[in-house]
Amino acid sequence: MSRARAAIILAAGQGTRMKSELPKVLHQVGGRAMLDWAIATAQGVGAARVVVVVGTHSPAVGEHVAKRLGAESVAIQDPPLGTAHAVRAAEQALAGFDGDVVVTYADAPFVPAERIEALFNLRADKGGLAVLGFEAADPTGYGRLILSADGALDRIVEQRDANEAERAVKLSNSGVLCADAKTLFQLLAQVRNDNAKGEYYLTDVVALGRAAGHKTHVLTGPESDTLGVNSKVELAEAEAQFQQRMRRAAMEAGVTLIDPASVFFSYDTVIESDVTIEPNVYFGLGVKVAKGARIKAYCHIDGAEIGPGSNVGPFARLRPGTKLGPNVKIGNFVEVKNATFGAKAQASHLTYVGDADVGARANLGCGTITCNYDGFSKFRTTIGEDVFIGSDTALVAPVTVGDRAYTGTGSVITKDVPPGALGVARARQTNIEGWADKNRAAKQKPKP
Numbered sequence: 001m002s003r004a005r006a007a008i009i010l011a012a013g014q015g016t017r018m019k020s021e022l023p024k025v026l027h028q029v030g031g032r033a034m035l036d037w038a039i040a041t042a043q044g045v046g047a048a049r050v051v052v053v054v055g056t057h058s059p060a061v062g063e064h065v066a067k068r069l070g071a072e073s074v075a076i077q078d079p080p081l082g083t084a085h086a087v088r089a090a091e092q093a094l095a096g097f098d099g100d101v102v103v104t105y106a107d108a109p110f111v112p113a114e115r116i117e118a119l120f121n122l123r124a125d126k127g128g129l130a131v132l133g134f135e136a137a138d139p140t141g142y143g144r145l146i147l148s149a150d151g152a153l154d155r156i157v158e159q160r161d162a163n164e165a166e167r168a169v170k171l172s173n174s175g176v177l178c179a180d181a182k183t184l185f186q187l188l189a190q191v192r193n194d195n196a197k198g199e200y201y202l203t204d205v206v207a208l209g210r211a212a213g214h215k216t217h218v219l220t221g222p223e224s225d226t227l228g229v230n231s232k233v234e235l236a237e238a239e240a241q242f243q244q245r246m247r248r249a250a251m252e253a254g255v256t257l258i259d260p261a262s263v264f265f266s267y268d269t270v271i272e273s274d275v276t277i278e279p280n281v282y283f284g285l286g287v288k289v290a291k292g293a294r295i296k297a298y299c300h301i302d303g304a305e306i307g308p309g310s311n312v313g314p315f316a317r318l319r320p321g322t323k324l325g326p327n328v329k330i331g332n333f334v335e336v337k338n339a340t341f342g343a344k345a346q347a348s349h350l351t352y353v354g355d356a357d358v359g360a361r362a363n364l365g366c367g368t369i370t371c372n373y374d375g376f377s378k379f380r381t382t383i384g385e386d387v388f389i390g391s392d393t394a395l396v397a398p399v400t401v402g403d404r405a406y407t408g409t410g411s412v413i414t415k416d417v418p419p420g421a422l423g424v425a426r427a428r429q430t431n432i433e434g435w436a437d438k439n440r441a442a443k444q445k446p447k448p
């Protein structure tokens with residue numbers, strides 16, 4: 001990569017068809033905003049400068065960009081007068097930049113980085129302008145790529161401005177375009193709005209470029225790459241496509257998915273080989289599952305690291321800050337939050353472990369609860385190695401149970417239990433001989 005790279009991401013569209021208060025490009029796919037997908041791709045191809053063009057109608061988009069990339073990466077287009085006008089809005093933010101720039105759309109953010117890399121390379125090798133195109137099954141609505149006799153790209157004609165012959169062309173414009181920055185802005189300055197929509201079309205830079213003696217190239221990719229999102233229906237389609245990709249990638253990396261269609265990933269989910277995932281499992285953000293673990297059916301896992309050989313579920317909920325060591329067992333109806341489990345520790349049934357450290361080989365009985373919250377603050381529970389927590393123990397934090405200690409079943413533990421001790425905190429049992437029989441007899445006496 002010899003030439004410097006930059007990216008201009010267009011995000012000034014209104015997105016009214018989403019029918020949402022949330023701006024379109026902040027809607028998420030795989031747990032990541034579409035805009036962040038576009039930014040990640042731009043950074044992935046080595047764009048040293050990334051400028052996002054935003055409208056004035058949704059300040060949240062500009063704030064999002066400023067937070068992620070800095071205020072200098074925000075360019076405001078006001079009012080939106082077309083895609084060429086939008087790209088021009090980024091000119092100032094790229095002042096002094098000498099290199100190649102790619103234009104992408106924040107609402108079509110799934111063009112793979114490899115494709116954009118190839119577009120940059122095509123342009124760098126052959127000079128001029130390069131456009132990413134695709135053969136549309138139904139090209140209605142897309143700009144058509146009209147080739148000249150020599151196979152070069154002659155011009156792009158928008159649907160509304162196309163004649164019948166041009167409309168018959170299936171080779172369509174994805175919107176992704178790559179050019180030398182200086183040339184691009186020079187050409188953009190010549191774009192006029194004398195077209196059916198009365199807008200400044202970015203696509204016009206192709207004909208203008210050719211007229212000025214620049215070469216123009218098309219790189220074709222699959223239509224699915226350019227999937228755009230304009231509505232909640234299309235958002236769900238994009239999500240489905242993303243999930244398909246993740247499931248396939250997981251299986252190709254050696255993960256067993258018994259029912260792939262019912263397993264949901266986030267963009268950053270990391271699953272090592274020889275992990276088995278049973279049906280109906282949801283992975284939120286920030287999950288890592290190490291080799292050989294098994295995630296049983298119906299688990300909801302978020303912000304958790306699962307150690308090698310561990311078993312989780314069925315019906316377990318792992319929340320952010322969960323770190324399970326090797327060969328840990330988390331059974332059914334167990335919730336874990338902000339807690340660590342040492343090797344071979346287990347909580348097999350009906351348990352809440354929050355803000356806690358559980359030592360290696362500790363066994364938490366059925367119904368163990370860490371009482372971590374007093375309505376104002378959170379407190380930590382420390383459970384040592386080889387500890388045995390009796391069923392239905394309430395551990396009122398802050399509290400420590402030392403190594404090898406036991407707690408008696410049904411205890412409410414409010415004081416530390418020393419290593420090797422038994423902590424019991426419950427009323428002693430008394431048996432009242434004959435009470436039940438007498439009671440039954442009294443209740444069953446016929447009424448006078």
Ligand code: UD1
Nearest residue numbers: 010011012013080081082083086105142143173174175201
């Ligand atoms: C555009 C292309 C068309 C291509 C299609 C692919 C033009 C003139 N046409 O058409 O050739 O086949 O995309 O989907 O470029 N935007 C702004 N400011 C504006 C207008 C648009 O930021 O003033 C942004 C939108 O948010 C969107 C993108 O640019 O992300 C494309 O705009 P859109 O109105 O969807 O263009 P199309 O008519 O679909």
Ligand code: MG
Nearest residue numbers: 107141228230
């Ligand atoms: Mg569009």
